[in-house]
Amino acid sequence: MASVEEATRRLEDGARGKEAPVLPPRRTGHGMSSSSLLRRRSDRSVLSKVRSEPLRRLLANLQEVFLGTKLSPLFPAVPLAIAAQCFDFGRAWVFALSMVGLAPLAERLSFLSEQISYYAGPTVGGLLNATCGNAPELIIALLALQNDKMEVLKWSLVGSILSNLLLVLGSSLFCGGIANYTKERPFDRKQSDVNLSLLLLGALCYIFALVLRQSASVGEGDAGEGAALSLSRSCSTVMLVAYFGCLFFQLKTHRQLFEPPEDEADSDDDTVSDTPVIGFASAFAWLVGMTAAVAVLSDSVVTTIEAASESWGMSVSFISVILLPVVGNAAEHAAAIIFAFKNKIDITLGITLGSSTQISMFVVPLSVIAAWIKGIHMDLDFELLETGSLVMSILITAFTLQDGTWHYMKGFVLLLCYVVIGASFFILGPSLDQANATNSGVKTIPTNSVKA
Numbered sequence: 001m002a003s004v005e006e007a008t009r010r011l012e013d014g015a016r017g018k019e020a021p022v023l024p025p026r027r028t029g030h031g032m033s034s035s036s037l038l039r040r041r042s043d044r045s046v047l048s049k050v051r052s053e054p055l056r057r058l059l060a061n062l063q064e065v066f067l068g069t070k071l072s073p074l075f076p077a078v079p080l081a082i083a084a085q086c087f088d089f090g091r092a093w094v095f096a097l098s099m100v101g102l103a104p105l106a107e108r109l110s111f112l113s114e115q116i117s118y119y120a121g122p123t124v125g126g127l128l129n130a131t132c133g134n135a136p137e138l139i140i141a142l143l144a145l146q147n148d149k150m151e152v153l154k155w156s157l158v159g160s161i162l163s164n165l166l167l168v169l170g171s172s173l174f175c176g177g178i179a180n181y182t183k184e185r186p187f188d189r190k191q192s193d194v195n196l197s198l199l200l201l202g203a204l205c206y207i208f209a210l211v212l213r214q215s216a217s218v219g220e221g222d223a224g225e226g227a228a229l230s231l232s233r234s235c236s237t238v239m240l241v242a243y244f245g246c247l248f249f250q251l252k253t254h255r256q257l258f259e260p261p262e263d264e265a266d267s268d269d270d271t272v273s274d275t276p277v278i279g280f281a282s283a284f285a286w287l288v289g290m291t292a293a294v295a296v297l298s299d300s301v302v303t304t305i306e307a308a309s310e311s312w313g314m315s316v317s318f319i320s321v322i323l324l325p326v327v328g329n330a331a332e333h334a335a336a337i338i339f340a341f342k343n344k345i346d347i348t349l350g351i352t353l354g355s356s357t358q359i360s361m362f363v364v365p366l367s368v369i370a371a372w373i374k375g376i377h378m379d380l381d382f383e384l385l386e387t388g389s390l391v392m393s394i395l396i397t398a399f400t401l402q403d404g405t406w407h408y409m410k411g412f413v414l415l416l417c418y419v420v421i422g423a424s425f426f427i428l429g430p431s432l433d434q435a436n437a438t439n440s441g442v443k444t445i446p447t448n449s450v451k452a
Contacts, residue, residue: 064277065286069107071331077101078293085300091307098300099327105294106136107331112290115283118276134160134358135291136328139298141367147302150371150378155320157364158386162421163325164356165397168333170414172348173400176340177408187345189404195353196398198246202360203391205235209380210387232379233372236365243361315429321386322422329355345406353397385428389421 066072081097084090113132120128137160144153213228278286301324309316314323326333336351364380371378382390396417400410 061278061282065108065112068277069104069111071104071107074100074104078105078297081297081300090311091304092311094300095304095308098297098304099324101297102136102294102301102328103330105290105297106328108290109135109287109294110331112283112287115276115278116280116287119280119283132287134329134355134363136294136298137325137359138363138366139291139295140302140324140328141363142370143295143299143302145367145371145374145376145378148376149302150376152302152305152316152320153367153378154382154386155317156324157359157367158382158390159321159325160329160359161356161390162321162393162418163329163333164352164359165393166414166418166421167326168329168336169348169352169397170411170418171333172337172340172345172352173406173411174408174415175337175411176343176345176348177406177411179341180343181408185343185345185407186405187349189401191346192349192353192401194246194249195349195357196394196401198242198357198361199353199394200398201242202239202364203394205232205239206380206382206387207391209235210382210384213379213381214384228381229377229379232368232381235380236368239361239365240369243358243365246357246361315425318422318425318429321425349401385424389424393417393421 066075077097078101081094081101084094084097109132113128116128137157140156141153144150144156209228209232212231213225276283305316305319305324308314309319312319332351332355336348339345339347339351368378368380381387396414400414
């Protein structure tokens, strides 16, 4: 493994116009990140004319961070969203611009964590990739929790899982199947089986929380509600243990199961070579800055979602479940579909199933634990429509992938399932919002009023 000093020297030689030797490719997480596909090759021929070495390094750094992605045209939405917030252009505009601005920021977080992994090692890099992979969802969840918007928190997380399992995976299977329609193609089930088993464990916890909460509301009163809350907190602890156990399994003992075949990883001429392009200190500084920008835009999304709902004539539940996850994770969604077009379905499954697993088994239980610490009543009961949609999506996806083959018809069915769920939330959204407004006054309770 190359040292940090050696890697830095190679990058500096590349900035001076010399050909930088290629470092051995190192894969983390799901083998090949979505940012590698969305990266744009940087032309440094113009920068070579700059005589000042510090200035040339700074410009090269800015070029890689802001122009080194195919989503760079969306970056102006970030300052526009902040300006709309400061100058009161309209809360609906703030919401829309913030959603659009989250897309390139999320892709850059993945890119920067990938850059840090070259210097920090595969284990630390894998953990960082796993944490930053769904950073917007995690930040939105924590900010919604801080603003006591429990339903927005739950709807956004449910929507992220649904969009990954049905919309993104369905689109990938459909488009990739059409492009490779000549025959039914196999894929390696080992990776998908691990993720689906964790998703089924999460579905079990959600069902039990729903059943116990419903039974408590029928006849057991506060005691039953306290039992449902205790069960949710216990299940959240189990889910976090399972998730970190999966990370150990993925990054240490069975790392080879989560790496794409060499012919898939190395045959793509459109992706940028798997080498670091910025230094460790720069990558870390940019990662902190991008995370802060994501936090600012996420806070705008959480605080203006009701205004956008009124302005657009859509329910908050529909915007949270359908629109917000689609726009916020546009980078990962596009990469998964393009990988399927290139007949690299194992990487597509790693992106879609891995992201769903992370949200279901890490972000959701972490939100419950954080609410517990703050003394806020939050459980794993996502209500009947949300839990039913989530559980059925997991089961349909598991049945779709059980035989280890894929074709466009499987993707077509998943897409239709997503259309049905989207229509359900669009039609029933106003009643869900009304029920949320009715129950919003009983969401926060003293810490000692419910037995842990």
